Every structure is written in structure tokens, then in C-alpha cells.
Amino acid sequence: DADVTQTPRNRITKTGKRIMLECSQTKGHDRMYWYRQDPGLGLRLIYYSFDVKDINKGEISDGYSVSRQAQAKFSLSLESAIPNQTALYFCATSPPGGNYGYTFGSGTRLTVV
């Protein structure tokens, strides 16, 4: 089983619909992140959480919200999807402190029509 699992893998939704992307991890990491990947723009941070009671906005949080249901679960919601939210979304985890990179999930490809 993957260390970081994202569901769904692909999703097509209509403008104005609410959608939730889910992420669960078996790494035991406290820190979890949501990134968005767009061609030519790289990976941009949407939200991050350093523990269950800690939620922080990233550089592009407008139009998104998150919920940290447990140490292992971090969900991203689009309250009212719009076409420019069409992108590849990645969840990532990292341990606290030290020189460690991220462990990424396999991504959710979201299309808003």
C-alpha cells in the first residue's frame, strides 16, 4: 500500500459544485500539505498543517478550505469549484524537524467544467 494515498485519482466536476479531495497517510508524520501543480508554474502551496489542531494558509488558499480529521487524514475542499481550479493536486507529508523532504501522494487530477 502507498504511504500517502489520495482519493479520487481523477475527478470531473461542474462549476459551482462542492468537491472534497482526501488524503491519508501511513507514514506517521505530523506535517501534511496540499499543493497544486499547474504546467509552467510548478507546485504551489495551498494549505498546510503541522498537527491536528494546526491549520495554516499557503500562498494560494483563496477558494479552498481544509480539514485535519486525524493525524493521518487531511482533506481539501473546493467550496464552489471554478474552471481555473482545474489542476493536479498533491498531498504531501513530512516528519517534524531535521533535513527531510516530502513524501507525496500520487495526485488527484481535477477538471472543472
Next chain:
Amino acid sequence: QQQVKQSPQSLIVQKGGISIINCAYENTAFDYFPWYQQFPGKGPALLIAIRPDVSEKKEGRFTISFNKSAKQFSLHIMDSQPGDSATYFCAARSSGTYKYIFGTGTRLKVLA
């Protein structure tokens, strides 16, 4: 806005050649510089990383060169193979926050 500028956007290399991808940053408060490799349909995976107190780190065919005074770092892939064909991202971690800023990515194609 903190930025990490990555170049080139795409790169084609012959099998056995050397692939070189460059990144430059502005914020001197970055304290850790990883490179990620991403294959189609997969999430980025940590490839190799370096701290700013080291000028070079080598792991197999992959080497990071780091120039602190110029605020630049690069990834060198020696003896490039078709299996290295992927998108590569550089990143920089903002010290004290453990957040990473990513470059825009380089799509590498190694011709057989």
C-alpha cells in the same frame, strides 16, 4: 514573494550525456535544497538534497552543485539514461517554517 527560478523548462539529452538543470534563489533564509523527480501519473519523489554549508553532494549518477555566494544550485545527471526521462523540480526550504518553495520544473527527455 520568495522565488526559486528554474531553467531550462525542457531539456533533450542523448543517452550517455550529461543533463544539467539550474536553479537560482533570492532568499538567504533558505536552509535546505532538495531535488524531486516526477514520472507521469506519479507524485514527485525526493531524489537528492543538499544543505547550504556543503558545495557538492553526489549520489550515484546524480550530483548537486551548490554556490552559496551566487545563490544558485544545480542538478547534474551523469551518463543520462532513457529511464531518467521525467520532470525535475528544485525546491528550497524556508528556515524555521519547514515550508518549501518549488521551482517551475524541467521536463527531461533522454533519447535512446
